[in-house]
Amino acid sequence: MPIRRSPRFNRSQHRLLSAAVLWPVLLLFGVGIAYTLYLDHVIRVKFEGKRWALPAYVYAQPLELYVGARLSAGQFERELRMLDYQPVIGTERSGSYERHGDDVRVTTRPFQFWDGREKSMTADAHFSGDTIATLTAADGTALPLLRMEPVVMGRIYPAHHEDRILVKLSEVPLLLRRGLLAVEDRHFYSHWGLDPRAIARALWADLRHGQIVQGGSTLTQQLVKNFFLGNERTLWRKLNEAMMSVLLEVHYPKDDILETYMNEIYLGQDRERAIHGFGLASQFYFGAPLEKLAPQQIALLIGMVKGPSYYDPRHHPQRALQRRNLVLDLMVQEQLLSAEQARQAKLQPLGVTAQAQSIAVHPAFLDLVQRQLSRDYREEDLRSEGLRIFTTMDPLVQTTAEEVFARRLAALERQRGMEQGALEGAMVVTSVSGGEVVAVVGGREPRYAGFDRALDAERQVGSLIKPAVYLTALSQPQKYTLASMLNDEPLAITSDGGRVWQPANYDRMTHGPVPLHTALAQSYNLATVGLGMALGVPKVLDTLHALGVERDINPYPAMLLGSMSLTPIEVAQMYQTIAGGGFRTPLRAIRDVVSAQGKPLKRYPLQVVQAADPVAVYLLTTALQEVVADGTGRSLSRYLSADLHIAGKTGTTDDLRDSWFAGFSGDRVGVVWVGRDDNEAAGFTGAGGAMQVWGDVFAAIGVQPLNIDPPPGIDWEWIDPEDGLRSLADCRGAVKLPFSRGSAPTDPAPCAQGLGGAVRRSLDWLKGGSQ
Amino acid sequence: MRVLTGWRLGIVMALGLGLIACSVAPPVGEVAPPPQEATPPLVSAAQGNPAVLALLDSAQNQQQAGNYEQAAAALERALRLEPRNAMLWHRLAQVRLSQGQWRNAIDFAAKSNSLAGGERNLQASNWLVIAQAKERQGDREGAQAARARVEATGGTLSDGGVE
Numbered sequence: 001m002p003i004r005r006s007p008r009f010n011r012s013q014h015r016l017l018s019a020a021v022l023w024p025v026l027l028l029f030g031v032g033i034a035y036t037l038y039l040d041h042v043i044r045v046k047f048e049g050k051r052w053a054l055p056a057y058v059y060a061q062p063l064e065l066y067v068g069a070r071l072s073a074g075q076f077e078r079e080l081r082m083l084d085y086q087p088v089i090g091t092e093r094s095g096s097y098e099r100h101g102d103d104v105r106v107t108t109r110p111f112q113f114w115d116g117r118e119k120s121m122t123a124d125a126h127f128s129g130d131t132i133a134t135l136t137a138a139d140g141t142a143l144p145l146l147r148m149e150p151v152v153m154g155r156i157y158p159a160h161h162e163d164r165i166l167v168k169l170s171e172v173p174l175l176l177r178r179g180l181l182a183v184e185d186r187h188f189y190s191h192w193g194l195d196p197r198a199i200a201r202a203l204w205a206d207l208r209h210g211q212i213v214q215g216g217s218t219l220t221q222q223l224v225k226n227f228f229l230g231n232e233r234t235l236w237r238k239l240n241e242a243m244m245s246v247l248l249e250v251h252y253p254k255d256d257i258l259e260t261y262m263n264e265i266y267l268g269q270d271r272e273r274a275i276h277g278f279g280l281a282s283q284f285y286f287g288a289p290l291e292k293l294a295p296q297q298i299a300l301l302i303g304m305v306k307g308p309s310y311y312d313p314r315h316h317p318q319r320a321l322q323r324r325n326l327v328l329d330l331m332v333q334e335q336l337l338s339a340e341q342a343r344q345a346k347l348q349p350l351g352v353t354a355q356a357q358s359i360a361v362h363p364a365f366l367d368l369v370q371r372q373l374s375r376d377y378r379e380e381d382l383r384s385e386g387l388r389i390f391t392t393m394d395p396l397v398q399t400t401a402e403e404v405f406a407r408r409l410a411a412l413e414r415q416r417g418m419e420q421g422a423l424e425g426a427m428v429v430t431s432v433s434g435g436e437v438v439a440v441v442g443g444r445e446p447r448y449a450g451f452d453r454a455l456d457a458e459r460q461v462g463s464l465i466k467p468a469v470y471l472t473a474l475s476q477p478q479k480y481t482l483a484s485m486l487n488d489e490p491l492a493i494t495s496d497g498g499r500v501w502q503p504a505n506y507d508r509m510t511h512g513p514v515p516l517h518t519a520l521a522q523s524y525n526l527a528t529v530g531l532g533m534a535l536g537v538p539k540v541l542d543t544l545h546a547l548g549v550e551r552d553i554n555p556y557p558a559m560l561l562g563s564m565s566l567t568p569i570e571v572a573q574m575y576q577t578i579a580g581g582g583f584r585t586p587l588r589a590i591r592d593v594v595s596a597q598g599k600p601l602k603r604y605p606l607q608v609v610q611a612a613d614p615v616a617v618y619l620l621t622t623a624l625q626e627v628v629a630d631g632t633g634r635s636l637s638r639y640l641s642a643d644l645h646i647a648g649k650t651g652t653t654d655d656l657r658d659s660w661f662a663g664f665s666g667d668r669v670g671v672v673w674v675g676r677d678d679n680e681a682a683g684f685t686g687a688g689g690a691m692q693v694w695g696d697v698f699a700a701i702g703v704q705p706l707n708i709d710p711p712p713g714i715d716w717e718w719i720d721p722e723d724g725l726r727s728l729a730d731c732r733g734a735v736k737l738p739f740s741r742g743s744a745p746t747d748p749a750p751c752a753q754g755l756g757g758a759v760r761r762s763l764d765w766l767k768g769g770s771q
Numbered sequence: 772m773r774v775l776t777g778w779r780l781g782i783v784m785a786l787g788l789g790l791i792a793c794s795v796a797p798p799v800g801e802v803a804p805p806p807q808e809a810t811p812p813l814v815s816a817a818q819g820n821p822a823v824l825a826l827l828d829s830a831q832n833q834q835q836a837g838n839y840e841q842a843a844a845a846l847e848r849a850l851r852l853e854p855r856n857a858m859l860w861h862r863l864a865q866v867r868l869s870q871g872q873w874r875n876a877i878d879f880a881a882k883s884n885s886l887a888g889g890e891r892n893l894q895a896s897n898w899l900v901i902a903q904a905k906e907r908q909g910d911r912e913g914a915q916a917a918r919a920r921v922e923a924t925g926g927t928l929s930d931g932g933v934e
Contacts, residue, residue: 064822064848064851064852066820066821066822066852067820067821067822068820068822069822069852114844115841115844115845142821144821144822144824144825145821145822145825145826431851431854432854433850433851433854433855434847434850434851434854436851581882581885581886582885583878583881583882583885592844603840603844605840605843605844605847606843606847606850606863607875607878608878608879608882609878610878610881610882614885667854708855709855709886709888710888711884711885711886712884712885712887712888712894
């Protein structure tokens with residue numbers, strides 16, 4: 001700014017003046033402008049950016065209703081309760097249901113999915129045992145498929161754990177809007193950010209008490225204060241607040257400021273979650289949307305602005321009631337309510353729901369979700385963009401697994417007279433077809449967001465590794481079949497360094513010549529090491545990697561018995577590929593992501609990669625079924641019927657430190673580890689510990705039988721288990737085994753030779769047996 | 772013990788029990804050639820689950836509208852209901868083929884084949900998907916081998932929008 005010279009001053013006077021006064025004034029002025037511009041920038045960024053900081057909502061997988069779906073009326077009701085649907089009689093309100101025994105009428109809420117919107121509708125489901133027998137729309141027509149809205153399984157909060165449900169000013173009840181202004185800032189629509197009359201009143205009060213006791217804050221000032229979340233009441237702070245308030249008013253219309261205020265104002269605390277805005281407060285305190293609130297409920301929310309914890313209706317109902325009634329009186333004064341309406345309203349109780357609507361907390365699963373998300377999203381976007389994340393978690397399986405897991409571990413401890421709490425464990429359950437993780441148990445205390453053993457506990461896997469050895473063999477059908485004879489005999493392997501390794505069987509015995517399928521079913525170590533050495537350790541490692549184990553593993557012979565450590569989820573990936581018929585599907589915890597406005601953002605599609613020959617995997621699977629039917633997993637029949645034909649493998653490590661079981665039904669893959677965090681001996685074999693948990697969980701969630709149609713290229717033959725030669729159905733002890741086409745032994749066993757053999761062959765043929 | 776199946780029972784009557792006692796097992800291949808199947812539309816593999824049919828319909832519509840990811844999403848939804856339905860895996864292979872995701876198309880078609888059992892028409896269609904994807908990948912030999920497999924299945928290709 002040019003300075004005009006004044007002729008009345010001489011040169012020296014002028015110099016004096018400019019040095020002593022003008023420059024400091026100019027400097028101050030400049031700093032003032034810069035500072036104002038800075039504040040202006042800060043407040044605009046805040047107002048336009050951060051005011052919509054929304055947590056990411058994480059959903060479980062939605063329930064699909066259709067005729068034939070495996071779901072009981074009780075399970076359905078449990079899911080409806082998780083969704084906070086209200087039981088009703090004779091009405092059809094969105095988000096309600098009516099159950100009479102096996103008949104359930106449900107009226108859904110609308111919901112926006114990645115692939116479109118599901119409208120609200122009323123449907124009748126009739127259940128028969130644990131399946132849906134009929135499903136019809138309200139008009140009686142058959143409904144092919146009904147997708148329920150998903151359960152919220154978690155939230156990923158902004159930095160200060162704020163949560164809110166955004167409301168538009170036009171949706172806010174007039175009583176709330178005008179009542180709020182009457183109580184908090186009656187000159188809102190006429191002041192310019194500050195209200196001198198209110199400030200004067202407050203100053204007077206402060207002076208009388210000798211300290212700051214009363215804020216004469218306008219809504220604008222309160223909003224600014226909320227933005228910066230500080231509670232210090234220094235003069236400097238007040239000055240900044242005042243300047244920013246004025247600046248806000250310069251830039252934005254009143255209605256925008258009021259709307260933002262309504263979504264920003266802090267109204268309570270739910271454990272670590274901060275309740276911001278009237279939209280969420282309405283849900284949090286009354287379990288209903290804002291537009292459904294009665295006058296006394298609106299009055300309570302308005303009254304709470306002054307001190308959300310002081311007037312917390314759940315902790316201080318008396319104070320809250322007094323405050324509410326005061327606001328109701330004020331509403332009468334302002335002619336927002338009639339005296340009669342207010343009298344009626346005062347007679348009503350506070351009407352808050354008994355406890356904060358709690359969402360299921362599954363930190364172990366959420367952990368997996370966040371790890372997958374972190375590959376594609378920045379942390380700050382996850383915490384502020386209000387993303388809708390659709391996960392693969394099955395709430396029924398997850399909650400059942402958590403409950404059963406804790407109960408079964410306690411039972412194992414009692415059984416061994418161990419101190420309670422000594423055992424720990426982890427479990428992963430996935431869907432066979434899509435590699436979708438449906439449940440993760442990270443420890444026996446599922447609410448505790450601590451060490452997630454399912455993802456992070458690296459433990460020796462022991463015999464769980466053996467299927468990789470046998471799959472390597474069965475992939476060479478010209479050399480190995482299920483009937484191949486292996487030698488279970490003592491052996492010593494000398495490493496390059498000259499060290500000698502002498503493995504032993506768990507029972508310290510040797511079993512001589514045994515068929516390959518028996519060696520796996522009985523988990524014979526010596527036969528397995530002999531086989532693995534013949535195949536070559538690197539070849540077995542290749543198979544292991546193809547099955548989906550990605551980490552580097554040293555090619556030592558001891559790996560053939562599972563000397564390496566893996567996490568439960570890595571083991572789940574390995575068995576997933578076997579259960580998937582040799583097709584590897586990368587495990588997924590997320591299906592898709594939608595923006596806060598319902599726009600589809602990202603999808604995590606189903607992928608399969610052919611990792612092994614389906615024929616070889618089929619052969620392996622039948623041997624793994626034998627593990628459960630007749631091998632080390634026999635006692636699983638305590639929990640699950642033999643008709644389910646479960647396939648699985650036990651794993652036990654030295655000194656009984658680790659107890660493992662991995663297996664699959666027709667629809668689920670499950671891996672359980674049980675042991676101690678301090679790596680001391682836990683005292684359980686795979687069958688005695690982990691398999692008990694596995695069986696208990698799989699029985700409780702209800703699974704489908706494992707009946708696989710053999711892939712093309714399989715022949716079945718009768719085999720003599722004594723020598724692995726071709727036998728016949730009527731021969732004593734003969735077992736029927738699948739073979740890769742053309743690989744079955746052709747030499748007849750003694751029983752199948754000569755005239756007797758010919759007769760038996762004919763009888764076999766008549767019965768439709770071997771061809 | 773298995774129940775005697777129909778055609779075997781018939782042969783037993785024709786030959787008489789005494790004859791069998793002194794015979795070796797007759798060659799199986801000659802007795803009853805499997806009836807030549809008519810070529811049903813591939814969708815029959817869905818076997819009437821209305822939920823799956825509704826999703827197949829939706830996938831078809833989305834694919835025709837060029838919304839391939841929406842089509843894939845509908846098929847994945849159907850697969851959650853019927854994980855071993857070879858038809859659904861085949862349709863997913865077709866969608867990926869339309870999108871130019873050759874590798875995925877091949878893997879889905881192979882997965883479908885591993886579940887296709889005796890469905891020769893479906894197997895033929897899967898080998899065709901594999902042949903087309905390999906051609907586009909520039910794998911001539913692989914494509915030719917896959918085309919040979921189309922023939923070998925003995926199945927008939929439906930016109931079902933494979934290209």
